[in-house]
Amino acid sequence: MAELLDYVASEGGPLLIADVSVARLWHGIENGGADYDRACDIFDSDPNLEGALVEIESGHGLLWEMEGAGIAGVYQLGATIVIARGWFGIDDWRNATKLAATIDPINPVLLGSMDFSTGAVAILWATEDGRSIEVVDVTQPERPTGELSMESAGLLIPIQKGTYQAYFDRVATQTGTARRCILMPT
Numbered sequence: 001m002a003e004l005l006d007y008v009a010s011e012g013g014p015l016l017i018a019d020v021s022v023a024r025l026w027h028g029i030e031n032g033g034a035d036y037d038r039a040c041d042i043f044d045s046d047p048n049l050e051g052a053l054v055e056i057e058s059g060h061g062l063l064w065e066m067e068g069a070g071i072a073g074v075y076q077l078g079a080t081i082v083i084a085r086g087w088f089g090i091d092d093w094r095n096a097t098k099l100a101a102t103i104d105p106i107n108p109v110l111l112g113s114m115d116f117s118t119g120a121v122a123i124l125w126a127t128e129d130g131r132s133i134e135v136v137d138v139t140q141p142e143r144p145t146g147e148l149s150m151e152s153a154g155l156l157i158p159i160q161k162g163t164y165q166a167y168f169d170r171v172a173t174q175t176g177t178a179r180r181c182i183l184m185p186t
Contacts, residue, residue, distance in 0.1 A: 002075040002082070002101045005141040009152040010125040012069045014039055014051070015083070017166070017181065018061030019115065020138065020156060023122035025057045026130035039063050039126045050168040051181065053112040060114055062166050063126060064181040071152070073097035074123065074141070079160050081121065081183040088176030100171050100178035108167035108182065119161045121183065125153040160185055 008015060016026055016039070029036045035056075042052050042063060051064040064083070066072055072085040075098065088096040120138040124130065132146030132154060144154045167182040 002077050002098050004098060005074045005076055005157055006155050007071050007073050007152060008083070008123045008125065008155050009071045009150065010066055010069055011150075014043065014063040014065045014126045015072070015181075016054075016061050016063055016122070016124045016126045016128075016130075017083070017114075017183070018056065018122055019059065019118055020120040020122045020133055020136045021118050022056050022059035022061055023124060024130040024133045024136070025059070026061060026124070026126075026128075028124070028127045028129050030129040030131075036127050050109060050179075051111040051166065053114070060112070062111060062114060062181070064111070064166075064168070067179060073101065074155060074157065075101035076157075077102065079185045081157065081159060083123065083181040084178045085180075086176055086178035088173075096173065096175050097178060099173050099175075100180065103171045103173075105167060105169050105182060106171055108169045111166040111168055111181070113163055113165050113186070115163050116159055116161055119158060121157050121159050123155045123157070125149075128153050159183075162186070
């Protein structure tokens with residue numbers, strides 16, 4: 001059963017997915033925009049890239065392309081987290097993305113492996129400054145408490161500590177299609 005945890009929105013550009021301790025070291029467009037410029041360079045170098053690991057000081061995050069501005073539903077299926085960005089012919093995106101989140105992976109592409117040592121994942125629109133994450137002890141899904149360009153540009157979620165594989169795939173339902181980033185514990 002897929003549980004909707006919340007959603008993350010972007011006005012274009014990738015999402016950053018990382019352990020909260022690593023995401024706090026990401027500065028997006030702040031400090032001259034060096035981190036966001038790196039993100040853009042990664043996708044500019046390969047327009048077909050769906051996602052890629054990015055070094056952030058002593059750790060790694062994942063940059064995942066949502067394909068433009070929009071909303072991605074974040075779902076939990078057991079220990080697996082599914083981030084689903086859909087294009088549906090109906091107004092009820094919550095039910096449509098929930099259905100898309102429950103479909104077994106179809107031709108998943110491995111994007112990389114990440115460690116989550118704090119037991120929490122941060123999902124940020126990559127333009128955002130990770131210093132907006134003021135609390136790392138997350139017991140339920142919540143927004144970063146610091147300043148974001150828009151409230152829904154970040155989400156913190158508790159997960160089991162450990163190593164996760166990140167996958168990308170696309171799925172179709174009767175009402176449309178969705179692209180997904182799937183975080184599965186190893």
